[in-house]
Amino acid sequence: xxxxxxxxxxxxxxxxxxxxxxxxxxxxxxxxxxxxxxxxxxxxxxxxxxxxxxxxxxxxxxxxxxxxxxxxxxxxxxxxxxxxxxxxxxxxxxxxxxxxxxxxxxxxxxxxxxxxxxxxxxxxxxxxxxxxxxxxxxxxxxxxxxxxxxxxxxxxxxxxxxxxxxxxxxxxxxxxxxxxxxxxxxxxxxxxxxxxxxxxxxxxxxxxxxxxxxxxxxxxxxxxxxxxxxxxxxxxxxxxxxxxxxxxxxxxxxxxxxxxxxxxxxxxxxxxxxxxxxxxxxxxxxxxxxxxxxxxxxxxxxxxxxxxxxxxxxxxxxxxxxxxxxxxxxxxxxxxxxxxxxxxxxxxxxxxxxxxxxxxxxxxxxxx
Amino acid sequence: xxxxxxxxxxxxxxxxxxxxxxxxxxxxxxxxxxxxxxxxxxxxxxxxxxxxxxxxxxxxxxxxxxxxxxxxxxxxxxxxxxxxxxxxxxxxxxxxxxxxxxxxxxxxxxxxxxxxxxxxxxxxxxxxxxxxxxxxxxxxxxxxxxxxxxxxxxxxxxxxxxxxxxxxxxxxxxxxxxxxxxxxxxxxxxxxxxxxxxxxxxxxxxxxxxxxxxxxxxxxxxxxxxxxxxxxxxxxxxxxxxxxxxxxxxxxxxxxxxxxxxxxxxxxxxxxxxxxxxxxxxxxxxxxxxxxxxxxxxxxxxxxxxxxxxxxxxxxxxxxxxxxxxxxxxxxxxxxxxxxxxxxxxxxxxxxxxxxxxxxxxxxxxxxxxxxxxxxxxxxxxxxxxxxxxxxxxxxxxxxxxxxxxxxxxxxxxxxxxxxxxxxxxxxxxxxxxxxxxxxxxxxxxxxxxxxxxxxxxxxxxxxxxxxxxxxxxxxxxxxxxxxxxxxxxxxxxxxxxxxxxxxxxxxxxxxxxxxxxxxxxxxxxxx
Numbered sequence: 001x002x003x004x005x006x007x008x009x010x011x012x013x014x015x016x017x018x019x020x021x022x023x024x025x026x027x028x029x030x031x032x033x034x035x036x037x038x039x040x041x042x043x044x045x046x047x048x049x050x051x052x053x054x055x056x057x058x059x060x061x062x063x064x065x066x067x068x069x070x071x072x073x074x075x076x077x078x079x080x081x082x083x084x085x086x087x088x089x090x091x092x093x094x095x096x097x098x099x100x101x102x103x104x105x106x107x108x109x110x111x112x113x114x115x116x117x118x119x120x121x122x123x124x125x126x127x128x129x130x131x132x133x134x135x136x137x138x139x140x141x142x143x144x145x146x147x148x149x150x151x152x153x154x155x156x157x158x159x160x161x162x163x164x165x166x167x168x169x170x171x172x173x174x175x176x177x178x179x180x181x182x183x184x185x186x187x188x189x190x191x192x193x194x195x196x197x198x199x200x201x202x203x204x205x206x207x208x209x210x211x212x213x214x215x216x217x218x219x220x221x222x223x224x225x226x227x228x229x230x231x232x233x234x235x236x237x238x239x240x241x242x243x244x245x246x247x248x249x250x251x252x253x254x255x256x257x258x259x260x261x262x263x264x265x266x267x268x269x270x271x272x273x274x275x276x277x278x279x280x281x282x283x284x285x286x287x288x289x290x291x292x293x294x295x296x297x298x299x300x301x302x303x304x305x306x307x308x309x310x311x312x313x314x315x316x317x318x319x320x321x322x323x324x325x326x327x328x329x330x331x332x333x334x335x336x337x338x339x340x341x342x343x344x345x346x347x348x349x350x351x352x353x354x355x356x357x358x359x360x361x362x363x364x365x366x367x368x
Numbered sequence: 369x370x371x372x373x374x375x376x377x378x379x380x381x382x383x384x385x386x387x388x389x390x391x392x393x394x395x396x397x398x399x400x401x402x403x404x405x406x407x408x409x410x411x412x413x414x415x416x417x418x419x420x421x422x423x424x425x426x427x428x429x430x431x432x433x434x435x436x437x438x439x440x441x442x443x444x445x446x447x448x449x450x451x452x453x454x455x456x457x458x459x460x461x462x463x464x465x466x467x468x469x470x471x472x473x474x475x476x477x478x479x480x481x482x483x484x485x486x487x488x489x490x491x492x493x494x495x496x497x498x499x500x501x502x503x504x505x506x507x508x509x510x511x512x513x514x515x516x517x518x519x520x521x522x523x524x525x526x527x528x529x530x531x532x533x534x535x536x537x538x539x540x541x542x543x544x545x546x547x548x549x550x551x552x553x554x555x556x557x558x559x560x561x562x563x564x565x566x567x568x569x570x571x572x573x574x575x576x577x578x579x580x581x582x583x584x585x586x587x588x589x590x591x592x593x594x595x596x597x598x599x600x601x602x603x604x605x606x607x608x609x610x611x612x613x614x615x616x617x618x619x620x621x622x623x624x625x626x627x628x629x630x631x632x633x634x635x636x637x638x639x640x641x642x643x644x645x646x647x648x649x650x651x652x653x654x655x656x657x658x659x660x661x662x663x664x665x666x667x668x669x670x671x672x673x674x675x676x677x678x679x680x681x682x683x684x685x686x687x688x689x690x691x692x693x694x695x696x697x698x699x700x701x702x703x704x705x706x707x708x709x710x711x712x713x714x715x716x717x718x719x720x721x722x723x724x725x726x727x728x729x730x731x732x733x734x735x736x737x738x739x740x741x742x743x744x745x746x747x748x749x750x751x752x753x754x755x756x757x758x759x760x761x762x763x764x765x766x767x768x769x770x771x772x773x774x775x776x777x778x779x780x781x782x783x784x785x786x787x788x789x790x791x792x793x794x795x796x797x798x799x800x801x802x803x804x805x806x807x808x809x810x811x812x813x814x815x816x817x818x819x820x821x822x823x824x825x826x827x828x829x830x831x832x833x834x835x836x837x838x839x840x841x842x843x844x845x846x847x848x849x850x851x852x853x854x855x856x857x858x859x860x861x862x863x864x865x866x867x868x869x870x871x872x873x874x875x876x877x878x879x880x881x882x883x884x885x886x887x888x889x890x891x892x893x894x895x896x
């Protein structure tokens with residue numbers, strides 16, 4: 001094969017030879033985030049070919065946009081590991097990748113499906129034995145919560161924007177001044193634990209992620225003060241101790257409060273208005289930079305996808321899983337992995353990928 | 369020294385930065401070095417285009433070892449080694465000269481170039497002195513997995529393994545599987561699923577009751593477990609092992625006894641207070657956990673005259689479990705946000721006093737006081753027998769740092785972790801599924817064993833046992849003839865044994881003395 005042919009990892013759709021068994025020995029994986037990547041790798045390790053269908057032009061989903069948050073030492077944010085999976089998948093001979101493609105319909109039966117896609121207005125058909133839906137979740141749009149001033153008050157950013165900035169420049173900068181902040185606030189539970197916004201669930205990853213971002217801030221900009229506005233501390237891993245860390249730092253304050261508003265202060269900097277849990281006085285404090293820890297929501301085309309695949313959504317719009325198995329959708333042969341079934345962190349999504357791959361294999365080999 | 373054929377690949381630094389010297393000069397210098405068959409300039413070796421070019425150059429070439437000249441290693445080595453393997457070279461025949469950070473960034477241009485040349489020459493000499501280690505030994509792979517544990521996690525793991533077509537034996541140290549409490553299940557359907565899995569266990573897999581593992585030897589694909597029971601000692605062989613130590617999931621009273629759920633439905637009026645686990649417990653010590661909330665929900669639903677109060681500093685419930693507190697509140701469960709310590713007096717009924725962050729000082733009377741702690745004595749024992757480290761919360765250390773679900777530091781031995789997330793059935797299921805998936809991956813086909821990274825020269829060995837004692841992977845042992853030998857499949861190449869050996873009998877196949885001398889001589893020659 002010439003170098004050109006080798007370079008492109010995108011496949012032309014080769015017609016599958018009819019296998020001698022009844023089931024088509026190939027799994028379609030929809031979405032190339034951490035769950036989908038781990039599913040593909042797990043299938044590959046067990047000798048089952050897969051084909052990843054990705055809507056965007058880049059692989060890796062949300063994880064690929066995040067940044068390493070360690071400086072002197074690893075803070076176990078798992079981002080580098082997620083990125084490693086992208087490289088591993090690219091080098092995996094058993095995994096084909098189709099980018100810029102969207103799923104249109106799924107026909108057939110478990111073990112013998114036809115998956116229809118569009119890619120640059122071309123219609124494609126894939127013969128697969130099982131489907132793993134791992135389309136992930138998207139960050140909540142903070143414009144939907146007007147109180148928080150996103151888009152109206154300068155220097156109010158989302159945690160994802162901070163991650164992207166860190167990933168590209170390695171620095172934490174206030175957008176309007178292009179300088180490092182001397183005071184920074186994290187506001188947790190933005191778009192989570194909120195009935196008004198129809199997101200009464202907990203997004204699971206944000207306390208842990210903001211803690212690691214806070215550690216990154218204090219290491220890169222030691223003089224910056226950090227204020228953490230939270231409802232409950234849900235750090236997932238009992239080995240993480242934010243209170244201990246905060247007590248050892250200069251100028252880190254943890255305030256149990258859900259800020260009521262973020263306004264433009266007189267000096268042009270964002271002003272956070274809040275009440276502490278044990279007092280009835282309204283406090284106002286200005287910061288150079290306010291970071292909104294946005295929660296996770298179902299992807300925008302969730303309904304379209306559910307119609308295309310013939311699977312149901314739950315009350316929040318995430319993909320509904322069967323009562324008999326946490327990784328099965330409502331349709332036989334279509335499995336679910338990652339945060340598209342409900343918000344979770346990188347580790348849980350990776351484990352989901354492996355679990356969904358197991359179910360796909362059990363189906364293909366006639367054991368389910 | 370085998371017939372060395374070194375390829376040197378110099379990264380051209382393309383992409384934003386300008387190198388302080390002409391990289392082409394490095395390429396020309398490399399081409400003139402002894403043993404170098406060819407030298408290339410490749411743009412951006414770390415990106416896929418660069419890698420593809422490298423791959424194309426290596427395939428069907430005579431190269432059998434490579435020197436990369438560019439920047440630091442950082443994970444790139446493993447990738448490139450794989451690339452070399454795919455092109456027919458040994459993945460160990462690679463040396464990386466970091467001329468960016470160790471020369472270009474820190475010296476003025478002329479000195480930097482001189483140093484870069486010297487580093488490159490040294491790397492080439494080192495690779496010329498290299499011998500490919502024996503690798504890829506094929507061995508036996510038993511498609512049988514041992515699951516060790518006495519509770520639901522072990523049962524879930526065995527169910528997963530059966531679905532993957534593997535033979536499973538569950539080794540239960542007790543004489544029965546412990547039934548989990550109802551409050552680890554989020555709803556009825558989960559409970560049904562959990563209980564039916566327990567019921568079907570013996571129908572699907574072989575269970576070895578009352579057996580305790582006392583020794584584990586062997587290699588991934590072929591482990592031998594020695595077990596003791598009332599009937600004596602027995603042995604069995606397995607391809608992989610899943611450790612599923614069952615935590616004690618019940619809430620416990622102040623004497624440490626697990627609470628009887630049935631007891632509460634029968635009494636006239638009981639008031640219960642649930643305290644967080646405390647610093648010595650296994651949980652996040654200060655929170656109201658989803659388990660405690662579910663306990664309260666179920667107890668209240670069964671007996672509405674119960675008065676239940678939950679105390680904690682944080683209210684924990686990730687994901688969709690968030691709704692639990694609301695449900696519990698609607699049923700009349702009281703939540704207190706604890707500030708500081710809890711004090712109690714009496715021995716049933718008790719008087720509890722503490723500070724709530726909003727309401728101030730509170731005094732409660734309670735017939736029953738429970739602690740929400742998770743302990744797992746089984747984990748400690750298993751860690752000891754399988755020579756696995758524990759993390760600082762007393763759980764078997766898992767390689768989370770590599771995002772390899774289920775893996776421990778020992779290849780082929782997997783573990784289910786219990787202390788995470790909501791600590792409910794959902795999390796046990798996920799752990800079991802991940803470990804089982806990894807076991808299935810490991811046992812697919814023949815276990816490929818890379819090894820022979822440390823080797824003992826028996827002539828020099830004085831059988832002092834230093835290497836046997838230091839090795840974290842139990843790779844060296846005294847073989848026939850009374851001399852030490854390293855089991856290739858177990859050696860991870862960490863190098864702890866080699867410098868320790870007083871007889872200097874152990875050589876690492878990477879970075880041998882000969883290689884280091886060759887490297888140093890070359891450096892001195894260039895710089896002297």
